[in-house]
Amino acid sequence: xxxxxxxxxxxxxxxYLLSMKAARADLIDYGFNFTNAAAAQADAKMLAGQFxxxxxxxxxxxxxxxxxxxxSKDVGGVHTFLPGYxxxxxxxxxxxxxxxxxxxxxxxxxxxxARENGRPFVVQNNIGAIISDLGRQPxxxxxxxxxxxxxx
Amino acid sequence: xxxxxRLFAAICGLLALxxxxxxxxxxxxxxVMMQPPGWVQYGQNVAMDFANRRYWVAGQGYQSxxxxxxxSRASIKYCQRLDxxxxxxPSNYPCITGNGILIEEARTNDALQSRxxxxxxxxxxxxxxxxxxxATGIDGSANSATTLTAAGVASSxxxxxxxxxxxxxxxxxxxxYSVWLERVSGSGAVSITINNLTGTTACTLVTTAFTRCSVTxxxxxxxxxxxxxxxxxxxxxxxxxxxxxxxxxxxxxTMTTSAxxxxxxxxxxxxxxxxxxxxSGSLLSVTNSSPTMNGVFLDKDDSxxxxxxxxxxxxxxxxxxxxxxxxxxxxxxxxxxxxxxVSWGVAGASVVGNYGAVVVNAxxxxxxxxxxxxxxxxxxxxxxxxxxxLGGYSYKLPDAFLKELSK
Numbered sequence: 066x067x068x069x070x071x072x073x074x075x076x077x078x079x080x081y082l083l084s085m086k087a088a089r090a091d092l093i094d095y096g097f098n099f100t101n102a103a104a105a106q107a108d109a110k111m112l113a114g115q116f117x118x119x120x121x122x123x124x125x126x127x128x129x130x131x132x133x134x135x136x137s138k139d140v141g142g143v144h145t146f147l148p149g150y151x152x153x154x155x156x157x158x159x160x161x162x163x164x165x166x167x168x169x170x171x172x173x174x175x176x177x178x179a180r181e182n183g184r185p186f187v188v189q190n191n192i193g194a195i196i197s198d199l200g201r202q203p204x205x206x207x208x209x210x211x212x213x214x215x216x217x
Numbered sequence: 218x219x220x221x222x223r224l225f226a227a228i229c230g231l232l233a234l235x236x237x238x239x240x241x242x243x244x245x246x247x248x249v250m251m252q253p254p255g256w257v258q259y260g261q262n263v264a265m266d267f268a269n270r271r272y273w274v275a276g277q278g279y280q281s282x283x284x285x286x287x288x289s290r291a292s293i294k295y296c297q298r299l300d301x302x303x304x305x306x307p308s309n310y311p312c313i314t315g316n317g318i319l320i321e322e323a324r325t326n327d328a329l330q331s332r333x334x335x336x337x338x339x340x341x342x343x344x345x346x347x348x349x350x351x352a353t354g355i356d357g358s359a360n361s362a363t364t365l366t367a368a369g370v371a372s373s374x375x376x377x378x379x380x381x382x383x384x385x386x387x388x389x390x391x392x393x394y395s396v397w398l399e400r401v402s403g404s405g406a407v408s409i410t411i412n413n414l415t416g417t418t419a420c421t422l423v424t425t426a427f428t429r430c431s432v433t434x435x436x437x438x439x440x441x442x443x444x445x446x447x448x449x450x451x452x453x454x455x456x457x458x459x460x461x462x463x464x465x466x467x468x469x470x471t472m473t474t475s476a477x478x479x480x481x482x483x484x485x486x487x488x489x490x491x492x493x494x495x496x497s498g499s500l501l502s503v504t505n506s507s508p509t510m511n512g513v514f515l516d517k518d519d520s521x522x523x524x525x526x527x528x529x530x531x532x533x534x535x536x537x538x539x540x541x542x543x544x545x546x547x548x549x550x551x552x553x554x555x556x557x558x559v560s561w562g563v564a565g566a567s568v569v570g571n572y573g574a575v576v577v578n579a580x581x582x583x584x585x586x587x588x589x590x591x592x593x594x595x596x597x598x599x600x601x602x603x604x605x606x607l608g609g610y611s612y613k614l615p616d617a618f619l620k621e622l623s624k
Contacts (some may be wrong), residue, residue, distance in 0.1 A: 092291065092308050124323035124596055125482035126291040155291030157309055157480070177308075202474035203325045205292035207308070210472070 091155040091178035095186060095207070097170045100131075105129065108170055128153045134200045138158045144200060155205055161188050183208040221269040246514020250504040258501070260624065263489050267317040274488040279472060282311060282318075285489040286591060289482040294319070295356065295467050296603075301426055302357045303468055304405030311483065312467075317505060317603035319467060323480040326469035327385050328394070328441060333472075334363035334381055339442070345370045345378035346445065353455040355397050355468065357429050362455035364401065369448035374405075377414050382442035384413075385459055394441040395431035397455045400424045404471035411459075411514030413440035422452060431465045464508040466601060482597055493517065493524075493589040493611040497562035499610040500524060501622055507602035509550040513586075513594035514604070515559060522582050523594060524559045525568060527551050535568040540580040547623070554605070556623045562613035572624045575616040595606040 099105035122129045129149045134144035155177070156162060166174060166189050173196055174188035190196050204210065254273060257264040262275045264438035265285060290312040295303040296319035306312035312319045314512045330336040335348040347366045354361035367379035394411040408417035411432045420430035441459050445452065448497040456468040469478045476612060487491055492498055493499035504514055507527060515524035528534040530552065532545045548571050557570040561582040569575040591607065592600040614622070 077387075094291075123482075123596075124480035125289040126479060128323075128325075128479075155308075200474065203327075203477040204474065206294070206476040206478050208293055208305075209408050213218050 066112050067103065090159045091176050092155055092157045093161055094175045094177055095154045095156070095162075095165045096172045096174070096201070097152045097168070098172045099152065099155065099170050102130065105150050105152050105170075108168070113142065122152075126155045128203060131204070132202050135195070136197050136200045137198050152200070153201075153204065175209075175211055177205075177207055180211055181207065219529055234452040237308045255295045256364075258608060259611055261608045262611045263492050263607075265489070265607040266605075267313050267603075267607075268315055268605045270313065277488065278457070284487045285485070287309065287486045289484075291466045291479040292477060293477050294321070294481070295469075297467075301355075303355050305356070308479075311481075317503075317605040318483070318592075319600065319603050320481045320483055321466050321478070321601050322462075322593070323465045323478060324460045324462060324469060324598035325475055325477040326458045326460055326471050327387055328383060328457045329471055329473060329475065331469070331471040332363065332455055333455045333456070334365065334454060334465040339381045339383050342378055342380050342382070343370045344368065345374065346381050348381065352399075352455070354455040362397075362453050365443065365445065365454055366447040366547045367403075367405070367448050367450045372448060374446050375443075376449055377444050379446070379448070380414065380442055380444040381409070382413065382440055383457070383459075384440045384587075385439065386438055387459075387461070388463045389435065389437035389525065391433060391435045391463045392435040392439050392459060393431055393463065393465050394439065394457075394459045395429055396443065396471075397427040397429050397468075398422050398443070398455045399427045399453040401451035401453060403447055403450030403452075405445060405450045407446070407450070408444050408454055409442065410444065411441050412436055413438045414442075414444060417444060420423075427453075427455065429465065433463055444486055464601070480599065481592065482596055483591045483593070485591060489607075489609060490589060492611055495611055497560075497611075497613040499558065499560035499612065499619065501558045501606070502610040503605040503607075504551070504555050504557070504600065505603040505605050506553070507555070507600055508598065511598045512551075512592075512600040512602070513555050513590075513598040514557070514592055514600045514602075516590040517582065520594070524561075524582070525557050526594070527599065527600075533557055533568065533570055534577075535566060536580055537561070537566045537578040537580040537582040539580060542568065542576045542578040544570060544576035545573050546571040551602075558614075558619045558623045560610075560613045560616075560619050567613075567616050567619055568622045569616075569623050572620060575620050577616065 129152045131153055132152050133147045138145055172192050173190050176186045176188050180186035225371045257273055264273045272282050274280050294312050295305055296314050297303050299315035299608050329338045333350050335350050347368050349364045351360050352362040352364045353359050367374055370378040407420050409430050410417050411434050418432040469476050513526040523536040526534045530550045532543050534543050536542050559568045566578045567575050
């Protein structure tokens with residue numbers, strides 16, 4: 066009886082651990098390019114309102130106003146920042162958020178967890194080859210920064 | 218033969234006893250699980266001892282901290298162990314050590330190559346200081362921190378010859394530059410600057426551990442760095458951090474670009490959420506080292522209903538249905554250990570800290586509670602400190618008892 070109970074517990078534990086592992090979602094960084102801060106706020110509110118909070122951006126998963134530049138255009142190590150207002154949104158959902166991927170302001174979506182685990186990490190690239198010549202800062206501190214563009 | 222028979226009998230006896238022993242043990246386990254362990258104060262429904270990593274719920278026994286809180290943070294972060302080592306927590310996981318759970322606002326480190334001062338972004342004046350990436354850093358990693366040797370110019374560190382500086386392009390704001398320093402040899406003065414050595418801040422270094430040195434100023438385009446006063450002195454530097462903000466926060470390591478640590482959004486979930494949602498209840502909290510004003514450390518997620526928010530270095534405010542009262546700590550400051558207790562019921566709410574006077578709010582705490590938070594209010598007013606313990610009762614404790622428990 067006890068042996069049977071032991072086996073049941075082991076099976077349950079294995080299933081539980083498997084389900085826990087399956088439930089862990091990848092953290093995906095969505096990079097947006099807006100005309101200005103007001104346009105970004107307006108669009109963010111449209112997109113399910115999950116970026117903004119009463120007093121600004123949801124700072125647990127949004128960096129607003131990041132700087133972007135083309136490392137190939139640097140002169141003496143000095144960047145020329147690209148015009149526009151850039152926002153980075155990082156969310157861990159079981160699958161990439163379709164509403165974000167289809168947003169017209171989306172520049173790229175990169176799977177940070179995949180990058181950290183050595184898997185292909187470009188989820189969506191709307192800026193073509195420029196993505197390999199695009200410096201961005203700041204990015205969220207991570208275990209394994211992206212090896213694309215001017216970012217580390 | 219007789220010995221073998223005795224051995225066989227003994228084994229059979231043990232096997233026969235095994236089920237009853239197992240049952241007895243299982244029964245004991247059940248009892249232990251249902252009764253509060255010794256560290257839980259009598260009557261508590263929820264007890265979270267972050268510093269000792271034990272979390273308990275009445276009727277459910279020991280829990281994972283993830284069953285009682287939900288952390289959202291889109292970056293890694295570091296928090297410090299009791300032995301001084303900084304450890305890393307993955308994205309969306311709470312950072313918990315023997316100091317407690319560290320809950321902070323978002324910050325960006327604009328200092329590049331924060332650990333590797335051999336890089337060209339750190340300008341060594343006239344070669345008066347040499348750098349080598351060969352020291353063990355604040356996270357215990359080998360060859361991650363920089364050894365700086367004051368080489369001098371013409372055998373002298375005069376005119377700030379023994380300095381390493383970095384220029385940062387940034388709009389005018391309150392900025393804090395900080396760096397962890399450890400002395401290897403020598404006894405000369407070591408200072409840091411945020412304004413290109415126009416002004417310097419003296420640092421106290423020891424040879425046995427890292428000491429964080431920091432300076433805060435409001436200025437544009439800070440030029441940060443370290444200056445040594447005596448030729449031949451050797452120090453270790455790690456975690457250079459130039460962050461917009463009025464005080465230094467946990468380390469954010471950088472390389473070729475600035476990096477951001479996302480804010481900690483810590484929501485109460487499960488039994489803790491249920492308790493805080495109750496018409497009446499009590500919460501006991503222990504916090505440590507809050508450098509901030511207005512930090513909310515117990516939130517009901519409604520601007521009119523906040524259990525406790527720091528209002529000065531030694532007082533806190535409670536909002537109940539829009540009506541606020543302020544209570545003073547009986548002793549000490551929020552920058553040290555603060556034991557703040559609150560209770561609420563239909564007749565009103567009470568707040569007390571560090572055995573001070575209990576202040577009663579005649580208005581009851583209400584509001585439509587959805588996601589009560591720990592350490593911040595709707596991603597604003599962060600505690601920026603370690604939460605050491607949190608305990609909850611499903612009823613309003615008498616004021617005298619509430620005060621006694623804040624001792």
